[in-house]
Amino acid sequence: MPQPNPLPTARRRRLGAELRRLRERADLSATQAAALIGATQSRVSNIEAGRYGVSADRVRTIARHYDCTDEPLINALAAMPGERRHGWWEEYREILSPRMLDLTEVEHHAIALRVAHIINIPGLLQTADHARALFHQAVPPLKPHEIEHRVSHRIKRQEILHREQPPPYTAIIHEAALRMRFGDRATVRAQLHHINKMSELDHVTIAVIPFDNGPFPTSGQGIDYFHGPVHQLDTVQLDTDHGAELIESPAQLERYRLIVNRLLDAALPPTKSRDFITQLAHDR
Incomplete structure (x- = not known):
């Protein structure tokens, strides 16, 4: 199992913060969200803190479970994990x-x-x-x-x-x-x-x-x-x-x-x- 990154990039932290906003807008606790997306509560928390990376497909899955229908926003969030190389x-x-x-x-x-x-x-x-x-x-x-x-x-x-x-x-x-x-x-x-x-x-x-x-x-x-x-x-x-x-x-x-x-x-x-x-x- 990958270990959390203690020094996440600004872009990864922002992606996590936006996923947290979507979860809170859906009125879900981290524990409830974890059950929906098939993860542990700690993993959800680490994703939202930017300490775990997520794929574009995973972002779309999370947004769907959070009842987000804003396609431009979902597409923009899904594009954020795309750059793998360091700046x-x-x-x-x-x-x-x-x-x-x-x-x-x-x-x-x-x-x-x-x-x-x-x-x-x-x-x-x-x-x-x-x-x-x-x-x-x-x-x-x-x-x-x-x-x-x-x-x-x-x-x-x-x-x-x-x-x-x-x-x-x-x-x-x-x-x-x-x-x-x-x-x-x-x-x-x-x-x-x-x-x-x-x-x-x-x-x-x-x-x-x-x-x-x-x-x-x-x-x-x-x-x-x-x-x-x-x-x-x-x-x-x-x-x-x-x-x-x-x-x-x-x-x-x-x-x-x-x-x-x-x-x-x-x-x-x-x-x-x-x-x-x-x-x-x-x-x-």
């Missing part, structure tokens, strides 16, 4: 925090991304020099090799925007983040030019919120909204002082969808945003 981020498993790797995995599988940042340039748009200057401000201080590991990881994350079929990416950036200085003047100008260069890609949209555009609904923390194949599998990542926090509850997802929409409404359109950044780079 590239596993090479950082002993180097970076599990939260950072979870973020990378969720980001990698998103079908579209919308981010809103008030005081920092979004990670997928940072130059290596900007990221390096940013990591130099970490508390507690990072050692030189730790900084370089984080820089290389951040740059490698950006490859999703250069895939053969990249996901649509929308970045809402406040003027405060664009004016924040990390590195020397050449680094600052190069970062601004890089954002504009990225905005020329067909699948990338950059929208700037100037100071003059007034108040907007956010606490100032960065919001990364990752769209799944169905809206139930969306994920939000919030920047916090203690690292990335992943949110997946339906009520919270709806809240952050509305917040990102409101922020986008407060921003300049793409062409004016590009002009704004060009002028800002010229002034620096």
Whole structure:
């Protein structure tokens, strides 16, 4: 009998959480569910915690026993166990925090991304020099090799925007983040030019919120909204002082969808945003 995995991936944990939601919606206890699907109660609990893998057929069987009739959701859940090989981020498993790797995995599988940042340039748009200057401000201080590991990881994350079929990416950036200085003047100008260069890609949209555009609904923390194949599998990542926090509850997802929409409404359109950044780079 296979042993439970003590370090399940973010994707496997999410699949388990969704199966638990389906069970609870069916008003079944773990013991009742186990009897229906021909398993033990402990196995059901381990599946829901992501410690046991399940096949696509098994997912469909479980969903049927839980009286789920949402075919798009069932298909999306059944597709989640399909990727057997480890992602590239596993090479950082002993180097970076599990939260950072979870973020990378969720980001990698998103079908579209919308981010809103008030005081920092979004990670997928940072130059290596900007990221390096940013990591130099970490508390507690990072050692030189730790900084370089984080820089290389951040740059490698950006490859999703250069895939053969990249996901649509929308970045809402406040003027405060664009004016924040990390590195020397050449680094600052190069970062601004890089954002504009990225905005020329067909699948990338950059929208700037100037100071003059007034108040907007956010606490100032960065919001990364990752769209799944169905809206139930969306994920939000919030920047916090203690690292990335992943949110997946339906009520919270709806809240952050509305917040990102409101922020986008407060921003300049793409062409004016590009002009704004060009002028800002010229002034620096």
